[in-house]
Structure formats: structure tokens, C-alpha cells
Amino acid sequence: MMKAKKIAVPHILWIMLGILLLASLLTYIVPAGSFQRDDAGQVIAGSFAYLDAQTPINPFRMLTMIMDGLVQAGSIVWVVLVSGAMIAMILGTGAIDEIMNWTIYKLKDKNESILISCMFVLMVYLGGFGGTDALIAVVPIGVLFAKKLKLDPIFAVGVTTFGTLIGFGLGPVNFYSTQMLMGVRVYGAFVTMFISMNFFMIIGLIMLLSYVKKIRKDPSKSLMASEGWHPDKMKTDNTEDSLLKEVNLSKKSIVIMLIYLAQFLVIVIFPLIYKGDIGTYSLILAVSFVVTLVVGFIAGFSPDKIGAEFAKGVSGMTFVAFVIGLGRTLSIILVDGNIIDSIVYTLTQPLMHVSSSVTTVGITGLVALFDLIIPSNTSKAAILIPILKPVLETLSIHPTIGVQAFQYGDAFTNMVTPVLGWMIGSCMTAGVPFQKWLKWVLPKVFIFLLLSFVIIAIMTTINFVAF
Template sequence: MEEKRNFKMPHLLWIMVGLILISCFATYIVSAGKFSVNDFGIIMGDKFEFLDHQTPVSPWKAFNLIRSGLIGSATIIFVVMVSGANINVVLETGAIDDFMNWSIYRMRNHKSKNILISLLFILMAYLGGFGGTDALIAVVPIGILFAKKLKLDPIVALGVTTFATLIGFGTGPAQQATTQMLMGIAPYSSFFTRFICMNFFIAVGIIMVLLYVKKIEKNPKSSLMYDEGWRPEKLEDDSNETSILKEVKMSWRTIVVIAVFFCQYLLIVAYPLLGGDPKQLYDFMMAVMFISMIIIGFVGKMTPEELGKSFAKGLSSMAFVGFVIGLARVISLILADGNIIHTIVYVLTRPLLELPKTVSSIGLTIIVALMNPLIPSATSKAAILVPIIKPVAETLGLNLNIAVMAFQLGDGFTNLISPLLGWMIGSCVLANVSFQKWFKWTFPKVIIFLLLSFVWIYVLTIMGWTGRI
């Protein structure tokens, strides 16, 4: 008898090709229509009319738009690629690893587990918030050894590593620059508000982990891993074990690398605030990231050859993401050429227009949260959804930074339960935790995070937040 094969999600390339073909098909069946615009080119949400004819885009014409899509997204693509190269160089210097090892070793003899757990959680969350990539799967062994030392289960190991890094990644003020660029607003704008938001959710995440720790310490049988054989009394502190929890001295090189890495974001954020020319912002960003990458590489004791290879590796790792951004631009061009993008926006906004702005902005968060499991890549998802979200926000009269915040919070938390996210699944494999166990522990927390994000969006909307700070 033939073994039943489990469904496997197609590669993102084929998902994009499928979306292109679906977009073409839509131009044949969705009624073409347009919103009127005022003298300033702003959509007038109350003035929409259907065209008296269809303007379909054939698949052949669509694939002929690939070059236009890539060219139209060139600035964003190259900024994303240089940013990926920058982060890869930082990771390969080993400075981040040294800093984490030093921090854990310094905390090793502290009497309060709560403080130890909280400090590691914050460290990991900040790492995810400012340098998050799927390469952070590599920090899971730190959490495993950390949990073993404290006689806690593998769920806690993931809680202080992947759970923390994904919360930071999902709410970090430096993580939505691409979305902001696609929206047509300054990248890293509203940095300080987002920074406060990130720290709020970090605090909530810490409380969640600490409550679980308290629960399993009081009754080990309440651990989700108890039926998998986890027993705290069997976890002996083997001082002879070769582990990551060993003494590491913080060298001046490590300090400088970390300082330069974080300062580059401060420079980029400060540029428009200090009167820099907004038209030169992307030039400034790429120059700062490129120069800081060189400084970090040489301070981190890389040879010119090693630095070049690390740069090339990081650049190439983002090449496919860049191509996907270009393909997403093709979808936008198809919908625009077929004159159905405004029709889609009109249909989406009709029910929302009858609601207060505060409820409408929350609706955008829900839409993104539902889409996230289908397209795990935040950058790809932004490229696909922004052409729809932006005109929806404009039609509703929402500030575009509100729309970006709605996108970020809708996108960030469902990563924690996405079976399609390699970062998440790889972490579960490393910690020897089944996805079912992880889902059971995490799902209620994701619901809480989403409810809290609705509160954030609601408050920012009624405040009339413009994203200037």
C-alpha cells in the first residue's frame, strides 16, 4: 500500500508565479474600476466608478513586466541586499556570540532564576529586534544549556531564545524599513514609538515565560515535556561538560563591533531628524551600512579576503528576497494595468468605511495576521500586500505609519506558530520539541499578543499619531 504523502507548501518562487497568474486571471473577471484623485494625486475614497470595459493582462504580458518590476524596486532591493551583507559580517565576527557568552557567564551565580531568565530574554529579544535573521536558530543551543543548568524544560529553552528573538524581530523598530520604503515614507521613521512598543511586548513575553517557569517548578508534571521524559531531578549540573556557559572575556574588539553595529541605526534614524535631505536618505543608508560593515570586519580581525567572502555571502543570501520583491512589483503592475487594484480596494474598504478609523486600523492588523502563515517572509509579504494596504489606508484617511504599525503587529506574532517558517521549525528540531507541543504552549500567547496589539493600534489612532517620533 502506498504511503500517504503529507502536504508540503510549494517553494516561494512558485507561490509568486501562482500569484502572478492569479492576478492575470483576475483582470479578466474582476470589474475594472477607478477612484477619482484630487489635484494633489490623493485618492478620493468617496468617488469610485466602474469602467465600461475590461483591460485584461495576459500571462505573456505579465512575464514581460519582470524587468520593469525589478527596475521599479531596484532601490529597495539593493538596500535590502546591503543590509543582509552588513548583518552577516557582524555575525561572522563572532562578537554577538562572545557578548552573549560573557553575559550568561557573568549571571551564572546569581541566586534569582527570574533575573537570569529576564536578562537572557532581553538580550535575545534585542538581538532579534536589531539583527534578526533565520540565522538566529544558532542561539537555541544556548537556551538548551541555559535551561539545563537551571533544571528547566526544553520549552523554556525555546522561550528564552526563539520566543524572545521572534518577539524582538516582530516588533523591533529597525525591522520595518522595507515596508516603510514600499509605503513611500522615510525608513526608520517613528523609531522611538516603535522602540517603546518593542519593550512593552518584551516585558509581556518575559512575564509569560516566568509564569510557566513558576508553574513547572511548583509541579513538574505540569510541564508540556513531562510525558516526553523530562524530569528536573535527572538534570545534573555537569561542571566538566563542554558547553557554551564558560568564561569569556569581553575584548575591546567585541565592544567596538557591537557599538558600531547599533550606532549605524542611530545615524540612519538621526539623519532626517537633523535636517538631512530626504531625497538622499537611501544613499546615506547604503553608505553608512557599507562603511560600518568594513569597520566591523577589520575590527573583528577579518582579513580582506574573509571580509569580502562574508560580504558576498550576506549579499547573495538576500538576492532571492530581492527578486521576490521585484516579482511582487510585477503583481502590482498587473493589477494597475488591469485597472482592478482600485476595485479590490473599493470592495475591501466598503465595510470598513462604515466603521470608525480605530476599528478599521485594527481590521488591517487582522488581515495581515491571517495572511502571515501563507507567506512567512515579512519582506515578501510587505511587497505583496503594501500595494493594497497603502491605498486602503489612504482611502480610510489613516496615517501611513499607522498602516505600517498595523502591518508589523499583524505580521510579527503569528510567526511564533507558523509551521512554514524555517526559523521556527528549525528551532523546535534543535530543542527536540515537537511542533504540536510548541503550538499548544504558544497559541494562547499569540492571541494575547494580538489583542494587546489591537489596543496599541486603537490608542495610536485616537491620538492622531503621525509617526514623527
């Protein structure tokens, strides 16, 4: 009997190159046209006209435009690289691990509902402010807590990865590259995103506690019951005591985390009180660079160690930066080929007859579908923003609403995509078959998406500008 071949999604490099080639070919097919624009570069509605001739971009010229894309994306690219170095430095200090382990140790003997709630909130905030796929490392702690509370492995993934992905997808600091590409103030929507993250955190916690209550009442209701799980079969051992040992929280770790969090306040508040000509990107890069160095010295690293950690962080973000450059190349091809306005005109004509809220809900749904095959928010933004931004301009929808729609679309389907190693690895670590996890989490993802549709529709209707 032949085994079915596993469907593999191509690497993002090939996806991006395929999209660039497709864009090049479309310049031969899509009628060239353009909108008139005002002095600020904004589209003048109703001014579209087709050109007399095509202006195609052949595949060879398309390849030569990659350099232009990388150069034009330079500001965003360098901010991403330095921010990556900062995150690597903070992770390298062990401050996040120490704070997390200290918190978990302090909570381990608390009331069950309090313990679960505090654990879940901690995981959401870890994902929201320090989220990387390295947080898969917290899943074994979730497994230990599941054993301690005699709960099933799905709970272990729920109290850890489910929480961290809510924070990672909705956190106020993880979408700076999308904001840059959309042309809005970075972290300008910090408060709105923070409130949104906490709202969905509460909904997620209610879902998790409801599941705990259900399997407490009837263990056969556990989705893992068919896999042989039962609370009476769970054995305790010394693993929990050895891993949940007492941790002393150092002042060094506290100071490092305070400095890390304080930078966002500086970036948000500084432009409001300083009337000079410092650009937003320049400010973010400078603050991130200073935080990286200061954190390294506070951690007691030698100058050579700081340099090595900085280089490691930059190298880890290099490919992400390259993808951003390819995304900018896509925009150049569409503009120089004079087809971006034609595409936008064609897309927006049907939307002129529906409410703007339908458009932003559609954007959320579109991004959610893309997320199933391209989990990286930066890669999706590089592909979609060149199209979405002029669509929003043409329909007079504020770009901050567009960013929020993009974030909602990106946030939840991470929990169900088999392409995300973070999700698959979490299930494997906890011993949860992926199809069982899907059965548990898929209804919750649908609820999250429906709620996000309602929120983004309201925001669009009242023309809410995120703050």
C-alpha cells in the same frame, strides 16, 4: 496502514508567480475603474468611476512586466542587498556571538529570576537588532540553562527562541522594507517600535516566569511531564562547564556593535539636521555600505576577506530582492489593468460604515493569517502592500499606522507556524514535540494578538503618527 502525506506549502517563488497569474486573469474579470487623484497622487474620496472598457493584461505581457517591476523596485532592492551584506559582515566578525557568550557567562551564577530575566532580555534584543534564523544557535545554550536550573525543555525554547522571535517581530530595525513599500520614512517610527518591543518583552517575560513558578511548585504541571521529564531525573555532566567557559569581551567586539547601533541614529537624525537633497534610500545605502567596510577593517579582515563577506551577504539577499521586484510587478499589473482602484473601491465600501480602528485591527488579523504560510515579512509586504496602501489612503488612515498594524500581524504567529524552520528547528534542538510547544505558546500568541488589537485600535482612533 498508509501514512498521511505531509502538507507542504509551495515555495514562495510559485506563490508569487501564482499571484501574478491570478492578477493577470482578474484584469479580464474585474470591471476596470479609477479614482481621481490630487497633485500629490493621493486618492480623492468619492471620485471613483468605472471605465467604458476593460484593459486586460494577458499572461505573456504579465511575464514581460517582471523586468519593469524589478527596475521600479530598484531603490528598495539595492538597499536590501547592501543591508544584507552589512548583517553578514557583522555576523562574520563573531562580535555578536562573543558579546552573547560573555553576557551569559557573567550571569550564570546569579539568582534564578535575575538570570532568567537577563537571559530573556538579551535574547529579545538579539532578535530585535540582529535577528536572523541563525539565532537557532542559541537554543543549545537554553538547553544547558534548563539543565542547570532543572527546568524542562519547553523553558529552554521559551528563554531563547520565544524571546528572539518577540524581538525579531517587533524590533525597530527589521521592517525597513515594509516602510519603503508603504512610502513612509524608514526608521521614522524607531522610538514607537522600540517602546512596543519592550512592552511585549515584559509581558513575555512574565509569562515565562509564571511557567517556571508553576512547574517549580508542581513538576507534574510541566507539559513535558508526559514525555518523562522530571527535575529529579535530570543528570548533570561536564557539558555545561565546557560550553559555558569564561569569555573575554574584546574592545573590538564592543566597537563593532556600537558602530552597528550608531548607524540607526545617524539615519534617523541626519535628515532632521541636513537640509540638502540626499534621499532617504541613498542615505541608508551609503551608511550601510560604510558600516560594512569599517566593521570589516576593525575585525582585522583583509581586503579580499571583506570583499568575500560582502559578496556572500549580497548573494544571500538576492532572492529576497527578486521577490520584492515581483511584488512591484503585481502592483504594475493591477494599475495598468485598471483594476486596483476597482478592488480598493469594493473593499472600502463596507469599511466606510465602520470605524477606521476596525479596519486596522482587520489588517493586523489578515497579516497574522498570511504569516502562518508566508513567515517572511518582506514576501508578505510584497504581496499585501500594493492592496493595503491604497485602501489606507482611501480611508484617510496614516500609513505609519498601517505599517504598525502590519508589524503586529507579522510578529506573533511566527511562534506557531510549522512553516518557519527557525521555530521547528528550535523545538527539535531542545527535544520538544511541536504539539507540546503549540499547547504552551498558542494561548500566549492569542494574548499578544489581543493586546496588539487594542493598541492598534487606540493608535488609529487618536490618529497617532509613530515617531
